[in-house]
Each structure stands twice: as structure tokens, then as C-alpha cells.
Amino acid sequence: MAGQKEEYWSKFARTYNNDQEYVVGKTILQTVTKKLSEERDLGEVIEFGCGVGYFTKAIAKNARHVTATDLSDEMLEMARIQLQEFQNITIQKANCEDTSFPSGRFDTVFMANLIHVVENPMKVFQESHQVLKNGGLLLVVNFTGYGMNWFEKMKSGIRYLRKWGMPPRYARNNLSPDELVSFVENVDFKGEEVQLLGDKTKALYLRGRKE
Template sequence: MTKDAREYQYWSKKADSFDAANICIVGENTRNAAECWLKNQLRTEDIVLELGCGTGIFSTVIAESARHLTATDMSPEMLAKAKLCLQSYPNAEVKPADGYQIAYGDSAFDAVFMGNVLHIVRGPLTILRECHRVLKQGGRMLAVDYTLAGMSLMAKLAKGMRYVSKLGIPPKENKSYRSEELAEIVRLAGFEIKEAQTIKRESNVICINAVKI
């Protein structure tokens, strides 16, 4: 089994329990803050590609704010959940897609969004370069990633124990970036950073808005 297949298989097995586990691990206030940040980055005329949509946790925020959303994931189990989540949004479609080789032409989207993707994959730079390719000139790469960076040791231990109890042992690809560390990877993919901040609630979440140059 390839590394990519292992990544997808791990998360596919979590589809049924993922939403409840996510809230338990990161906290409702943290997720609400991330959703609010995302909503403020979107424009009504945007054509948006979402990579790693999972069960559709962030997808409805995009569908409510943008002209059109293509929500994608490699997990059929996750996509089935996302379809249910988005069934009342005629401006949204759900499709399988591989972030390492995005099956869309150059300069196709106004914005690409990834929610909790970059810290769980082995090749974030490869995915970001693909995002750069499919974005229009001046298009935005929007990313939200939960992180343990900047939290106390006790808080990290508590989060880790909660994660294991809800989702099992995390894949070895999982990493807790600092905002400046993740922003540097985004820069290497050819983006200009417009915003890179860490929102602190029950958990910490990195929010990045970067523009294709």
C-alpha cells in the first residue's frame, strides 16, 4: 500500500464518527472561530475548490458565501457524508479528487480552501503547488489548520489523549506547525502571504490567506 493510500484509508475509517470527534477534540468555540474567519475571506463571486472536504464541516460555510463550490476528497466514505451535508445547496458539487494531482486545468478557480489538510499530509508543498496551478492570477489559497504549537504541555497532553480516545493513534504524517512555519511552506509554493495568524480558543488554529503571484 502506498503512503497516499494509507493517508486516505486512515481517514475513510473515521467518517461515521468524525464530526463528533472533531468537536470533542478541538472544541466548539475553536471550530466556530475558524468558520467565522473563513466566511470573512470569501466573496459572493468566488468559484471555490475545496480540497479534503471530509464530511463537509467547512463546506456549507463556503456554499453559503461563494458563487460555486467544488468540494473534493479522496475518501468515498467522507464524500458520502459531504453530499448529505450539501444536498440543499444547488451551487455546490461533491467530487473525488487527489490533492497531489488536481484534475482541473490551470487558472480555473478564484480560491482554493483546505481545512485541516496541510498538517496531516506527507507532502504539503506538492499540494500547495497544485493549488497555485489551478488558481487564477491573484487567486487566494485559504487554509485552516489546528495545531498544538503554542499550547502548554498539560494542554498538549490532554488534547493528545482526547485525540487517541476518539480517533486512535494519529498517522505519523500529522504535524503541529507554527504559523510562521506553515506560512513559509506556502511562500515556497509561489504565494504571497496576506495573513497568517493563530486563533486561540480551547485549541489553537492557524489561519492563512495567501495570493497567487
């Protein structure tokens, strides 16, 4: 099963950044990057599903160290090239549903555009809870169709199909702020902040805390 998922993602690696820009547009990517850049003192960070590292750079600027992980070798290979100037990023293969990182190892868990494409989000949040220190920060960014007008939604759906074809059958493309908060609160995170960012295309931005 992990092999199939890995294969699915690997074929998008080489052109991922350009394709993502085409599908969601530059504006929302800039909005999310700016908001991430405003996060301070992230400490020791683990990123799940880093892809080619699009948002990893913004995180690394305010972190002591980032361990950027993904399931796909091809994504990681591109991430290695694109993040090579950052001395405080280590790139490592890991399945976010079942990692071997020690409990309480990290100050921050970060994930972008991951939770809508994993089969079981609860497993990812349980894993996040496990690897975080008490008081640690959970930072989740996720593009969503929620709150978009139907015309923009249809246009972005067509752009998505053109670049990436049909999404996985379990994809959650319209995740709402309330759904995201209830996912994290179910595994004992305290939802500190949830925002729906963007104008034509939207992204959820959640900060949760391990108490």
C-alpha cells in the same frame, strides 16, 4: 499508497463531526467558522480534503460555486448527505496532491485540517498554485498544538488518541505560523495574513495570494 490513505480516513467518516468537536472543542470550531463566514466574494472555489464538509458550508455562503473534493469515498458520501441543501456545491473525488483540474480554473483554493496530514505539503501547495487564477486566493485553516499550554496539549492529545488512535507517522501536529508561511512562499504565494486563532485549542488561519 493512495489506497492505504483512503482506507485510513474512511473509517472515521460516520462520526467525524462529533469526534472533531470532542477533540478540539466547540469554541475553536465556532471561531474558525465565524472567520470563514466573513470572507467575501470567493468566486469559483475548490476545496481540498473537505472530509464530511464541516467548513464547506461557511465557504459556500460567500462563493459562486464550491467543488468540494476528498480522497475518501466514505467522507464524500457523508458530505453529500450533510451538504445536500446547498445548490452551489459539487462533490467530487480527487487526490489534492495530483488533480486533473485545468490550470487557472479557480478564484479560491480552500483547505482545512489537511496540510498537517499529507505526506508532502509542497505538492498540495504546488497543485493549489496551478489550479488558481492569477490573483487567486489561497485559504488555509489548520488546527495546531503550537501555542497551546502543555496541559491543554496533553488533554487534547488524549482526546485525539481516544477517537482516532495514532496519527499518521508524517503528521505535523505543531505547525507554527512561520512554518506555514514558508511552505506557501516556497511555491510563490504571497502570504497576506497569518493568524493563530483560539484560546485553549488553536488553529492557524492563512490567506495567501497567487501573484
